[in-house]
Amino acid sequence: MKFFDKSAVMAIATGAIVFSACSHETDYYNPDLNPNKAQYEKNWKNTFGDINPEQDWNVAAKVTASVSLDGMQDAANIMVYTGLPGGLNSRLVAAYPAQTRTFSFDYEESAKDAYVLITDRNDRILLGNYFSIDNGEINIALNTRGTRAEDGCGTSLGETIKTNNVFRDEKGYWPADLYESQYNPAIKYNDVFDLYKLNNVATKTGSSWKISDIVDIVGKGGVFAEQQYNEKGECNLIKWEEDLKPSEGAEYVMEEDGPMEITFMYGGTIKFNKLGYICYKDGATKDEILRSPRYLLMDDARPQHNVTIDGTSMGEQDGMKLPGLVESYEKYDGADATLTGTTYKLAYFDENGNSSFTFPAGTHIVFFEIIGNNGSWWNEDQYCFNIRYSLPWMNRDFYYKRNENHPSWKEYDAAQTFVTYRWNGQTVLGMEDEGGDDDMNDILFFVNGKFKSHDIPDIGNDPAPQEWILACEDLGSTDDFDFNDVVFRVSHIAGKTEAEVTVLDAGGILPATIFRGDTEIGEAHEMLGVATNVMTTEEKNTTVSEPKKISVPADFSMTENMGGFKIYVANNETSVVSVNAPGKGEVPQIICVPGTWKWPKERVSISDAYPDFGKWGANWQDNTWYNNISDEKNVISK
Structure with missing residues (x-):
């Protein structure tokens, strides 16, 4: 008809x-x-x-947006979503040039907030956060949630952590003149690199997301699901090996001069961990990389000290609180919660130890974790002994082996404790602190900066x-x-x-x-x-x-x-x-x-x-x- x-x-x-x-x-x-x-x-x-x-x-209601992006000169695109892109029910609601100062969009009448993403011309994320809707209006501005770090860098090198510990060189990767004796292939850590504490690390209240946004990452069947195994009994590290390529490790190479930030997104661990990074330039030799200074960025990398739940701090000894919320959301009550992470701004140090927040193009950034004890910190003398790097070959050369819960792995296979991937515009860095399950979710970050991303596995779907x-x-x-x-x-x-x-x-x-x-x-x-x-x-x-x-x-x-x-x-x-x-x-x-x-x-x-x-x-x-x-x-x- x-x-x-x-x-x-x-x-x-x-x-x-x-x-x-x-x-x-x-x-x-x-x-x-x-x-x-x-x-x-x-x-x-x-x-x-x-x-x-x-x-x-009609449950559709019109929302009017007012935009003020003063100080964000690189902004090119502004997009509005129903939730964090890649989340369970995230949908793209509006897309406008960043120069647009007011626009309207349809939205569910009962909704109280919307997720706003602002990117540059290369689709790098400059701002991603929830903004409140009040009486049909939403105000999108830099100062709406949190503050931006100052351009001047107050972060400086602190004291050097000394240790008498040594690592073995069973495979002969190091020159013998570093051995304690010709009969003992052991090398002191402090003879290879310096590990610095940092003063005045730049932090700010980061962006927010919801439990419902991240269940596809950390929920049942997610890439970083808590203690999740496939039908073969393989842990996340093995189950996602082909997609995430953990054997290649995770490092970020600056494509342009610019800042580098990480935002604590999620964690599930009872260990007392720390987090740091090293930098090296394009063309650096293996020896130069291994000898690069280490900078301790996060003295306390536990989730309960870096993520708030509906604006409230987590309990001091409650490192498994977030996995519990995810499990409850999926299995029982469907109760959502808003998580807000802490953002850490990395500092770049030149040869003279001078610092800035601008990393030169071509700088490689490698992360490391210092794996703590269950329920207490290691003595500082033990820090170097418990480092694990995001590049497995570095773990191999420092004799950090894969976790012992995989007996099929060769004795000298390097530890693979970091993975990274692209997820709907975001870059996620996940790590395992050797809890024995290799679910790779003990600490998760969003990584943001002007780094190259084409080599990072992309497993997200556009909303x-x-x-x-x-x-x-x-x-x-x-x-x-x-x-x-x-x-x-x-x-x-x-x-x-x-x-x-x-x-x-x-x-x-x-x-x-x-x-x-x-x-x-x-x-x-x-x-x-x-x-x-x-x-x-x-x-x-x-x-x-x-x-x-x-x-x-x-x-x-x-x-x-x-x-x-x-x-x-x-x-x-x-x-x-x-x-x-x-x-x-x-x-x-x-x-x-x-x-x-x-x-x-x-x-x-x-x-x-x-x-x-x-x-x-x-x-x-x-x-x-x-x-x-x-x-x-x-x-x-x-």
């Missing part, structure tokens, strides 16, 4: 019907022509009660555009209220003049054509590839239509008249009815819900699938009924 313009003569079934009254063409798009309309409204009010005069049956579902009643009957007669999805990113429409289901048997304004998009059944008398809302049916791209204006919004979408229904082969977005306070034939919504099966009333739906009509602002499903057996999603 095809519909054209308002002056068209429409063929229905085998006859042609011309709509006319009193010698004038009748507007056959008028829903009042539907003979079932009055009965539908009566049944609705008997079932669900009165409707708030302001209820528009999809924000999506909305329009669920329609075609009024073929007046008593089921299952809202599955036509179900279609609209995908759109604010700032773009293109949207996509995908038909998900057609639970009605009447021909129903989707329009936006006067523009025809397609008949729902035909787009699904089935006959018009076929209901597709069976659980086993997984068919969806191919997305259809449509042009939309620059100010397109789903909040206004549900984006202008409607359906034209051939009603009982006697008339054509227009099913429009309802006005405020009207009985709805279309509702607009988030794109993750699961719609009722055929002849399952929406109030049976969603017990709180009946309250929505009166409680129009504060009801998130669509998050409370009575039973998954009552709903469908594709």
